[in-house]
Amino acid sequence: MIGPAVERALGPVDLLRRDVLRVLGRPLAPLWADRGLRVTLLGLVSVSLALGLAARLPLWTLAVAPLLLGVPHLVGDARYLVARQGLLPRRRVLLAALLPVAAATLLGRLDVSFAALIALALVAQAPWSRRAAVMVAGAGAAALAFTYAGVFGRAFAHGHNLVALGLWAYWARGLGRGRWLVLALVAAGVAALLGGALDGPLFRDLRAPARGLDAHALVESLALVSPWSDPLGALRQTAVFAFLQGVHYAVWLRLLPEEDRARAAPRPFASSWRALVDDLGAPFALGAAALSVAFALAAFAALASARDAYLRLALGHGTLELAVVALAWMERAPLRRASSP
Amino acid sequence: MIHSTTRSGFAVRGAVRVLLVSCVVGLAQLSAGGAARADVTPPEVEACSGRSVGASCMVPGGASGTCQSGTCTRIDYAGWNRDASAAPPTMEYPCVRCVSGAAVDGGSAVASGDEGGCAVQPGGVARAAGPWLIAALPFALLFARRRKAPSAR
Numbered sequence: 143m144i145g146p147a148v149e150r151a152l153g154p155v156d157l158l159r160r161d162v163l164r165v166l167g168r169p170l171a172p173l174w175a176d177r178g179l180r181v182t183l184l185g186l187v188s189v190s191l192a193l194g195l196a197a198r199l200p201l202w203t204l205a206v207a208p209l210l211l212g213v214p215h216l217v218g219d220a221r222y223l224v225a226r227q228g229l230l231p232r233r234r235v236l237l238a239a240l241l242p243v244a245a246a247t248l249l250g251r252l253d254v255s256f257a258a259l260i261a262l263a264l265v266a267q268a269p270w271s272r273r274a275a276v277m278v279a280g281a282g283a284a285a286l287a288f289t290y291a292g293v294f295g296r297a298f299a300h301g302h303n304l305v306a307l308g309l310w311a312y313w314a315r316g317l318g319r320g321r322w323l324v325l326a327l328v329a330a331g332v333a334a335l336l337g338g339a340l341d342g343p344l345f346r347d348l349r350a351p352a353r354g355l356d357a358h359a360l361v362e363s364l365a366l367v368s369p370w371s372d373p374l375g376a377l378r379q380t381a382v383f384a385f386l387q388g389v390h391y392a393v394w395l396r397l398l399p400e401e402d403r404a405r406a407a408p409r410p411f412a413s414s415w416r417a418l419v420d421d422l423g424a425p426f427a428l429g430a431a432a433l434s435v436a437f438a439l440a441a442f443a444a445l446a447s448a449r450d451a452y453l454r455l456a457l458g459h460g461t462l463e464l465a466v467v468a469l470a471w472m473e474r475a476p477l478r479r480a481s482s483p
Numbered sequence: 484m485i486h487s488t489t490r491s492g493f494a495v496r497g498a499v500r501v502l503l504v505s506c507v508v509g510l511a512q513l514s515a516g517g518a519a520r521a522d523v524t525p526p527e528v529e530a531c532s533g534r535s536v537g538a539s540c541m542v543p544g545g546a547s548g549t550c551q552s553g554t555c556t557r558i559d560y561a562g563w564n565r566d567a568s569a570a571p572p573t574m575e576y577p578c579v580r581c582v583s584g585a586a587v588d589g590g591s592a593v594a595s596g597d598e599g600g601c602a603v604q605p606g607g608v609a610r611a612a613g614p615w616l617i618a619a620l621p622f623a624l625l626f627a628r629r630r631k632a633p634s635a636r
Contacts, residue, residue, distance in 0.1 A: 291543075292526070292543075341565075345563070345565060348560045348561040348563075349561050350561070356557065356560075356561070357558070357560035357561060358557035358558045358559070358560060359557070361558075361560070369558050370558070373558055373560070373563075373570070373571045377560060
């Protein structure tokens with residue numbers, strides 16, 4: 143009932159989209175027809191925007207971006223790494239991956255989530271040697287996450303941003319030079335932030351967006367070095383996190399969907415919604431949409447608490463990404479995408 | 484990749500097995516306790532979130548403690564004039580934090596000393612060994628399964 147209503151509600155938006163495209167048709171035609179050109183341009187614009195925001199408004203970016211883009215990117219995780227990989231009918235695999243992640247979320251414990259790797263290795267249809275390797279990796283990660291919870295959690299948070307970028311680089315290998323341009327811009331952005339080239343804008347506004355989200359608190363929760371021993375380096379690392387977090391949202395929300403769509407040209411909004419429902423089911427799609435709106439609204443009411451709640455919800459998703467990659471590696475099944483390379 | 488219906492019984496048994504393993508792993512890790520996720524507030528302050536002064540709490544290392552009023556210090560990045568000073572200024576603010584080793588007697592908290600100390604706490608060995616025992620569990624299950632069905636992959 144609600145699913146078709148959403149589709150009908152998107153009708154006027156699609157009409158507006160059609161009119162805009164009619165006006166801008168000729169200049170945009172090459173972008174519409176050429177997926178590679180479009181993805182390269184989208185990638186360069188997204189990375190530049192993420193860098194600009196991270197350098198000029200790092201605290202606001204860290205506070206608000208997860209609440210606006212977090213849930214949609216989790217939907218991207220579920221869609222491109224679970225549903226589109228054909229894992230939904232594989233109930234044992236699904237349980238093995240999701241139960242530990244759900245337990246980790248409930249307990250607020252990252253180390254628990256790595257049980258997903260161990261459980262997946264148990265149920266994978268793969269050679270024993272590969273399963274053993276994944277078990278050892280999972281157990282090692284769990285032990286490290288348990289023993290060095292703070293620093294491991296921060297390193298994992300940084301690393302999970304790069305997992306998204308790595309997945310896109312793997313998927314977009316048909317892009318050729320465009321892929322390398324985007325990756326080079328990301329590397330240049332990280333180097334500029336760490337090297338201090340963007341200290342000017344970085345220090346322009348470090349006022350707390352909300353109580354509990356002051357610069358020190360955010361730096362302490364995200365930097366790999368202690369702000370007490372290296373305050374400047376810790377702040378720059380935090381800005382790098384804000385930058386790469388933005389890049390990873392762009393990957394899940396724009397770049398990977400472009401790569402996974404069978405048709406080269408973008409779809410109307412109603413078709414996109416229909417495709418999402420086909421992949422994940424109407425209840426999941428509607429629930430995710432409602433949750434996205436709820437977090438966005440909560441940002442206005444209680445920014446710090448809403449951010450904390452979202453981070454708790456998303457605690458295990460990085461491990462889920464690793465687990466699916468590990469499953470593909472164990473079963474020698476390349477990660478699928480709809481478009482050809 | 485997709486299981487057929489002829490294998491549904493096996494799939495259900497497998498699902499139950501995975502569920503059990505996951506529960507065992509989750510419970511074992513829960514009982515091991517200890518590590519908490521990184522948060523935006525200092526962990527010893529987070530440990531007293533929503534608790535009043537004098538309430539019992541658990542410090543990040545896993546030891547028990549008591550919530551006490553105190554003063555916390557943070558770096559004032561927003562007030563850092565890098566042309567004037569190479570080091571950032573700091574500012575103090577009132578906070579309630581978990582102090583380890585404090586004993587509560589009649590409602591008054593008594594700190595026993597250095598909150599950053601490294602005294603061995605009861606259960607510390609179990610907490611440290613927990614993940615390694617958990618890591619060994621799937622191997623035991625895998626070997627047991629292979630011995631039962633040597634032809635199964």
